Amino acid sequence: MKKTLCLFFTCISLGAAAQTNVAEKLVPYVNPIIGTQRMGHVYPGATVPFGMVQLSPETDTPSYELNGKYNPDVYKYCAGYQYDDKTIVGFSHTHFSGTGHSDLGDFLIMPTVGALKLNPGTADKPGSGYRSAFSHKNEVSQANYYKVKLDESNILAEMTTSARVGFHQYTFPKSDQSHIILDLMAGIYNYPDKNVWTYLRVVNDSTVVGFRQTNGWARTRSLYFAMSFSKAFFQHGYKKYDQREVYGGFWGKFNRVKNFPEIAGKQIRAYFDFKTEEGEKIKIKFALSPVSMAGALNNMQTEIPGWDFEKVKADGQQLWEAELHKIEIAGNKEIKENFYTAMYHAMINPTVYMDADGQYKGLDQNVHKAEGFTNYTTFSLWDTYRALHPLFNIIEPKRNADMVQSMLAHFDQSPEHMLPIWSNSGNENWCMSGYHSVAVLADAVVKGNVNFDANKALDACVATAKHRDYEGIGDYMDKGYIPDEKSGVSVSSTLEYAFDDWAIAQMAKKLNRMDVYNEFIKRSENYKNVYDKAAGFMRPRLADGSFRQKFDPLSTINEGFIEGNSWNYTLFAPQDPKGLIALMGGNKRFVGYLDSLFTMNLPDKYFAETEDITRDGIIGNYVHGNEPSHHVAYLYNWTDKPWKTQERIRMILPRMYKPTPDGLGGNDDTGQMSAWYIFSTLGFYPVAPGSDQYSIGSPAVNGGVINLDNGKKFTINVKNQGAKNVYVQKITLNGKPLDGLFISHADIMNGGEITYYMSSKHK
Known part of the structure; x- marks a missing residue:
């Protein structure tokens, strides 16, 4: 009887809090x-x-x-x-x-x-x-x-x-x-x-x-x-x-x-x-x-x-x-100012790119009309595929589906027959590496957020991933890696292509295109081909199969990587954490490697390599200001020390995000940094876009509600929240113990309730 009464009053309290939050003006927190x-x-x-x-x-x-x-x-x-x-x-x-x-x-x-x-x-x-x-x-x-x-x-x-x-x-x-x-x-x-x-x-x-x-x-x-x-x-x-x-x-x-x-x-x-x-x-x-x-x-x-x-x-x-109320949180003024400014920054880009009558200038420089969708531009996809577009699949599903349609229109207008890499204003800028639009398309299809021809989208992904003339793809297809002689970012491109290939495979599996799945799931293992077991790092590999001899894993200059060093990129296989752990020597060695990333002291000489490298956004050798590391803290969830994910997340949040003019630890990158903050503050994160799974972290709010476009609500309860209580003792989902450290996209979109029980001591 007492349990029933307690549950009754808890529901009344949550309902009252939700009604209060709806009435609260959120713009003042931006x-x-x-x-x-x-x-x-x-x-x-x-x-x-x-x-x-x-x-x-x-x-x-x-x-x-x-x-x-x-x-x-x-x-x-x-x-x-x-x-x-x-x-x-x-x-x-x-x-x-x-x-x-x-x-x-x-x-x-x-x-x-x-x-x-x-x-x-x-x-x-x-x-x-x-x-x-x-x-x-x-x-x-x-x-x-x-x-x-x-x-x-x-x-x-x-x-x-x-x-x-x-x-x-x-x-x-x-x-x-x-x-x-x-x-x-x-x-x-x-x-x-x-x-x-x-x-x-x-x-x-x-x-x-x-x-x-x-x-x-x-x-x-x-x-x-x-x-x-x-x-x-x-x-x-x-x-x-x-x-x-x-x-x-x-x-x-x-x-x-x-x-x-x-x-x-x-x-x-x-x-x-x-x-x-x-x-x-x-x-x-x-x-x-x-x-x-x-x-x-x-x-x-x-x-x-x-x-x-x-x-x-x-x-x-x-x-x-209206946009800010899609997620309502409970917390102090500082938390709300950080959170709703992050929401604001996350919903600036991509930008509408068409007139009120639907006309816009396309990649072919002809005038087109967007029929049945809003055309968008400003696709900084190397950044935003990681968390921003997955966030949109939860709180902006219609917009994200329209963004996919905009990318497919880009493909149709492209003389290269490729999906966008970094596009703006009817132009392709070809900036950064990978072909990460495929991850955005795959994430939407796998999560069922489709108002477009999904099979046509898969065909566009395959065509992009097989464009042999583009930035080493031919060598990548033939050798399973990009040779060091052919590209200054050979290793990072190989790793990013392998992830994108995995995303294509997930999309193909969802659509029952098993021939495509089998081809691209095999390609997704190419990340292993640039791992040097003797050195313990991802490393540039020559066309003859040998690894480059002279090599500095801490340097960002001329070492085969873009916006990162080998120490960071060695952890870039979000599609296969278990395989990466095995490749690197097993659980104990992997945890030690992860620990060193956060605790090492990066020498000053590495900050003098270019005028753009500063200590902004860096903790040890963990570079939060550059996106290839954004999934890294969550990798402990695949080890025997998942509590370290919780510890690291709660350490990163206050150091990289503050309600001050210098409160962003690096470029916000059209909303990706802010999207990481939103997910991580709520207690879960999309480690591998293209999967329907979110990895559990450590919520930094007192509670919250995600108001879904389908009319349902996903409520986040946090018990015993506090600055020192960063460890999750247990989690219940809809009143039942959560088995494991992951929740699914369906768990969120179906509505319901997740409850975190926090403590100052890890399990």
């Missing part, structure tokens, strides 16, 4: 400033979930080259903003979130007063140009809202967005010389000759349209815009910085620097002049389109037909509320 300092490479500006517009300040736009050489400062500005900077150059409309490479930074706008200055000036002398000093005391960053006071002009800048439109609101002082500058030259990672062409046409005294064509990280990229002012400008003009002066359609016969009807060139800055009263607000709607200027105008009219800034802000924040 702090986009987290990660803007040092290596996080996220931006503090405004965007809606998965929005095409990311409207954010640039604190600098350094040139790609300095004195004819690569400028190392460029790496700091992958998101355009660094917290330690004291000036703002302007506000642009496109950004990557958390990448280690970049592009974008399109269409920079800056309001000014006084004498017109069309150069940006320098950080040490902001008054020498249009940039302005600012203070974090006068800065507000929220989900879909950014505000800052520009000290040089005493202008209050505010911005919010819809999916395809950036909405600016500038509060001016009284002045007869108020200007809004549109810089068509500015950009992030400004390669020499990145701007191929820009065009600007004045429709009337409050509307302009145009486009920008760039050849940057994305080789062939066109972006169109429509810009509308809430107040008519009384004059406008431009300055052209092209070496060869070209007057738009006039070809030099007219000299209309002021009040021009149109202008074109590679390097242009335009301005629009106003007379303002004290406290007068000038608003700007800036719509983007991947297709046309007409598409941009239609996007503007469709999404923000009026001028109610507060309504657009509120509507966007309500979209964030």
